[in-house]
Amino acid sequence: xxxxxxxxxxxxxxxxxxxxxxxxxxxxxxxxxxxxxxxxxxxxxxxxxxxxxxxxxxxxxxxxxxxxxxxxxxxxxxxxxxxxxxxxxxxxxxxxxxxxxxxxxxxxxxxxxxxxxxxx
Amino acid sequence: xxxxxxxxxxxxxxxxxxxxxxxxxxxxxxxxxxxxxxxxxxxxxxxxxxxxxxxxxxxxxxxxxxxxxxxxxxxxxxxxxxxxxxxxxxxxxxxxxxxxxxxxxx
Numbered sequence: 001x002x003x004x005x006x007x008x009x010x011x012x013x014x015x016x017x018x019x020x021x022x023x024x025x026x027x028x029x030x031x032x033x034x035x036x037x038x039x040x041x042x043x044x045x046x047x048x049x050x051x052x053x054x055x056x057x058x059x060x061x062x063x064x065x066x067x068x069x070x071x072x073x074x075x076x077x078x079x080x081x082x083x084x085x086x087x088x089x090x091x092x093x094x095x096x097x098x099x100x101x102x103x104x105x106x107x108x109x110x111x112x113x114x115x116x117x118x119x120x
Numbered sequence: 121x122x123x124x125x126x127x128x129x130x131x132x133x134x135x136x137x138x139x140x141x142x143x144x145x146x147x148x149x150x151x152x153x154x155x156x157x158x159x160x161x162x163x164x165x166x167x168x169x170x171x172x173x174x175x176x177x178x179x180x181x182x183x184x185x186x187x188x189x190x191x192x193x194x195x196x197x198x199x200x201x202x203x204x205x206x207x208x209x210x211x212x213x214x215x216x217x218x219x220x221x222x223x224x225x226x
Contacts (some may be wrong), residue, residue, distance in 0.1 A: 044220045046217065108166050108175070110163035
């Protein structure tokens, strides 16, 4: 069955960096676009970024553009999110999510999430 | 950017009630709309895609309708498992979620 397992969250000071990982299994990872979605405590969902199945194309929400980088390693079935210049408003649970298809921007499987807290 | 607005923000209902949640897009998104259910502390779960297509394994009491800028999610007979928060999502241009509708016990 499809599994997505995020890791790498934690407490980090403003201005510092953090890298999240998402280990995928149970499907052909290289055949699907993959996404990051976040949820601030007590708030709604916010789409963060997407990467194409071959890793050549990436798109970002305006709120993270220029600070976050999404990447993937299809040989390791792993998705990444490099987060630089972190701000308090980046505090959230970060979910990785599988697109329904190569170009689909809705999500049929989600990980359990990893909490990132940006605080001094 | 396409903005999504859900109403109401909170809905109080009883088991067996028919429940309707509305989602409006700031511009036409055709039928590029999905609905998710999220229970506390859990990841969202896909219910409906392409405005009205029921995801496999989702009970038939859930249904979606609409096109263009106005959409609805209907639960025909609310069950105890259905008390949760529901989000709409447009995927016509990248992705945007509505702010959520919490369905609580009356």
